[in-house]
Amino acid sequence: MNSIAAFAxxxxxxxxxxxxxxxxxxxxxxxxxxxxxxxxxxxxxxWVVLLNKKGILSLLVLILGIxxxxxxxxxxxKSIEDTNEGISILSFNVRSFNRFSWIxxxxxxxxxxxxxxxxxxxxxxAQEYYNNPDTDFTQYPYKYENFNNDNGELALVVFxxxxxxxxxxxxxxxxxxxxxxxxxxxxxxxxxxxxxHLQSHKISSxxxxxxxxxxxxxxxxxxxxxxxxxxxxxxxxxxxKTSPYKNxxxxxxxxxxxxxxxxxxxxxxxxxxxxxxxxxFGKTLEFDLFPVRIDYILVDKQIEVLGFNTYDLHLxxxxxxxxxxxx
Numbered sequence: 001m002n003s004i005a006a007f008a009x010x011x012x013x014x015x016x017x018x019x020x021x022x023x024x025x026x027x028x029x030x031x032x033x034x035x036x037x038x039x040x041x042x043x044x045x046x047w048v049v050l051l052n053k054k055g056i057l058s059l060l061v062l063i064l065g066i067x068x069x070x071x072x073x074x075x076x077x078k079s080i081e082d083t084n085e086g087i088s089i090l091s092f093n094v095r096s097f098n099r100f101s102w103i104x105x106x107x108x109x110x111x112x113x114x115x116x117x118x119x120x121x122x123x124x125x126a127q128e129y130y131n132n133p134d135t136d137f138t139q140y141p142y143k144y145e146n147f148n149n150d151n152g153e154l155a156l157v158v159f160x161x162x163x164x165x166x167x168x169x170x171x172x173x174x175x176x177x178x179x180x181x182x183x184x185x186x187x188x189x190x191x192x193x194x195x196x197h198l199q200s201h202k203i204s205s206x207x208x209x210x211x212x213x214x215x216x217x218x219x220x221x222x223x224x225x226x227x228x229x230x231x232x233x234x235x236x237x238x239x240x241k242t243s244p245y246k247n248x249x250x251x252x253x254x255x256x257x258x259x260x261x262x263x264x265x266x267x268x269x270x271x272x273x274x275x276x277x278x279x280x281f282g283k284t285l286e287f288d289l290f291p292v293r294i295d296y297i298l299v300d301k302q303i304e305v306l307g308f309n310t311y312d313l314h315l316x317x318x319x320x321x322x323x324x325x326x327x
Contacts, residue, residue: 002043002054006061009036013065016263020226027226028219033258034290037062037072070275071257071293077279080307086326087186090121091250091297093197093318096130096154103314109134112315119322123184124159125195127252127318131155148178156195156251158182165190170235175199175228179236183245189327192243194236196251198261199228226261229254233261240268246300246327252318253294266298273297273323276305284310286317297323 012033020027040058047055062069080088098108105111109132116124116137124140130153137143140159144167147155156178158164166183177200182193201222240247249270255261257272266272274282274293281291295318299305307324 002040002047002057005036005039005043006057009033009040009065010061012036012258013068015258016260018260020223020230020260024223024226025219027260028222030256030259031222033068033256034072034292037065037069038290068258071272072291073281074275074278078277078305078307079279080309080322080324083306083324086304086306086324087122088119088322088324089123089125089193089248089250089297090116090119090320090322091125091127091195091252091295092320093127093252093295093316094130095128095316095318097132097135098316099130099132102317108315111313113137115311115313115315115320121322122161122186123193125193125250126157126159127195127197129155129157142184144180144182146178146180148172148176156180156197158193158195160184160193162186170232170239172232172235177228177232179232179239179251181239186327190245192240192245192247194240194247194249194251196236196249196253198232198252198254199225200254201225225254226259229261233264237264237268246302248300248303248325249298250296253296255294257293257296262296269301270298271301271305273299273305273308273325274310274321277308277323278310279308280310282310282321284319284321286314286319295319295321297321299323299325303327 015030018026040062044055044058094112113136137159142160142164144158144164145155146169154176163185164182165185168181170179172178177197180195184191184193282293283291284295285292304326306326309322311320
């Protein structure tokens with residue numbers, strides 16, 4: 001069992017290099033990587049307790065994939081409260097401010113507004129934004145709002161305390177998902193901010209509901225969404241290459257840090273703010289089985305990450321993430 005788990009984890013290290021369009025079924029396995037890491041850690045601890053050298057197998061595999069392990073859990077981090085330097089940036093999938101009462105609370109819009117007001121980020125990127133009259137983000141003088149679906153109800157929004165001198169959308173077709181960008185002037189510098197919401201798998205976070213789904217239909221749906229994500233990320237990368245400024249990519253990727261789409265984006269001279277300054281599991285999605293991190297703040301390598309926070313607040317099916325950066 002240990003050998004199988006170690007071999008499976010070792011093979012999973014190749015997944016970021018496997019195109020979903022080429023091997024869609026294999027790409028689905030990237031969702032299981034956190035489980036494989038935990039299983040191998042448990043095997044390692046088991047052999048250590050028994051003082052048995054068989055633990056070397058899992059130890060070696062975990063060391064070989066240290067970047068994968070650090071994507072799952074960080075022992076040390078840097079809180080944004082530790083410094084006032086630079087600027088702060090927040091990303092949050094607000095799930096239309098609890099429009100259909102998924103959460104048993106009538107104050108979710110006000111609570112999200114309060115969070116943003118108290119943390120006071122300089123730039124706030126919202127996904128699944130809905131024009132709710134109970135929200136208040138009037139502290140931001142600049143705003144770019146883009147609707148990319150037939151009913152025009154959900155949007156990607158960039159709020160900024162700094163002037164927005166250019167903006168646009170990548171306009172994904174036949175989907176409510178999208179990527180928008182804004183060029184923001186911060187003192188003598190200009191940054192290009194990408195607000196990302198990649199194709200959703202439409203998987204329930206409740207394990208009981210998930211177990212009731214038809215496994216073949218679920219698998220086909222995930223394969224399809226992985227292929228769409230690849231197309232969307234390829235458009236993002238092509239657009240990033242035309243940017244004359246330092247790029248910051250933030251939002252809901254609907255995929256793990258072990259996936260093809262994450263690897264392709266991070267390879268564009270970006271680093272992951274959580275891996276630079278985060279702490280703990282850094283989970284950004286409410287999921288019963290294990291901690292899931294699918295929301296990211298990725299910044300140009302010339303930008304220093306001073307701090308990173310994940311907020312364990314039940315205001316959506318996602319958790320807000322905030323980072324402080326310095327040029």
